[in-house]
Amino acid sequence: MKILIIEDEKDMLQNMQDTLVKQGYIVESASDLDSAISKVGVYDYDCILLDINLPDGSGMDILNFLKKNDKTEGVIIVSARNSLDDRIRGLNTGADDYIAKPFHMAELNARVKALLRRKNFEGSDLLKIGNLCIDSEKHTSTTQHGEMELNRKEFDILTYLATNQDRLVSKSALAEHVWGDHIDQADNFEFIYSQIKNLRKKLKEVKADIEIKAVYGIGYKLTLS
Template sequence: MKILIIEDETDLLEVIRQSLEIENFLVECASTYDSALDKIISFDYDCILLDIMLPGGNGLDLLQELKNLDKSDNVIIISAKDSLDDKLKGLNLGADDYLTKPFHIAELTARVKSVLRRKSFKGKNIIEIGNLKLDVEERTLLINNEPLMLNRKEFDILTYMLVNKNRLVNKTSLAEHVWGDHMDQADDYEFIYSQIKNLRKKLKDNQAGVEVQAVYGIGYKLVQL
């Protein structure tokens, strides 16, 4: 799961980033209106934490931009402005939740997980396809009720592929979801290839009822066997 934090208070941004990374989320950050706009145009996110008052612009305008781009990123507004008008405007523009500063980090984390469950997994923590059962929150995978250990990237890839079952996922979308804007780590997609190769072998060796199929030159598709 990939999250974008748009927040200009450096200390708060860092606390939120660290707390979400402990929960195994992939986290990116933006501290100005312009840098945030560049990211939401260039990438897709599972959840955006959005401050309203930003250097260079208003966070509600970013919400409008998401709407103009027809993007379905989940948005939680985090703002010191406890104005009913701001809340209503934000929710009317498509925000999923509104949290007023100051707040407890544990509450923010719980709301992020709730939004992700509600939208991405239809309110459930567990994805079941065939003999495979993946627990998104606990980050565990069972095949025929037997645990299969995956590394972090393998798990993130499999989760993304399960959510997009039977859809062709191109390499760029997959890379952006798993590595965010740190694409240099993927070493020109070779690292992605090696992670998927290992994942496919583990699934096959453990008689998984799904397979990640390669579509030459384009990307991958997860199908049920």
């Protein structure tokens, strides 16, 4: 899962980033409105943590940009402004949640997990496709024939493909989602093929009735077999 933190307070940004990286998320950051707009205009995120009070403008402009461009990122407003008016304005503009500074990092982590459950797993920790059950909280993938032993990247790839079931996911989108936006500097995506090959083998071992289809030169699609 990929998260963007838009925050201009360096210590706060570092604490948030360290906390979320420890949870296994891909975390990127922006400290002003211009760089934030640049990132959300080019890349997709599962969750955006958005400070309203930025040095060169308002975080509300980010919400308006997302709405105007039909982007579906989940947004949690993170701001010292805890008045009811600011909260209502943010939620009405498209934010999914609001957390006021100061806050405990454990609460932030809980809010992020809750948003991701709502966005990707329809409010549950579990995603079921055929006989495969993916648990986002426990990071497990099982069928009645056993549990798949997946590393972090394999689990993230499987989850991303599963939440985009029957949709073609390009190699670049998959790489960016799992490895971060710096991956656009890669010369090729052979490392993805290696992970997909391992996933197919492990799906077969637990007799999962899903398959990962390759669309030559473009990407992959997860479907029921």
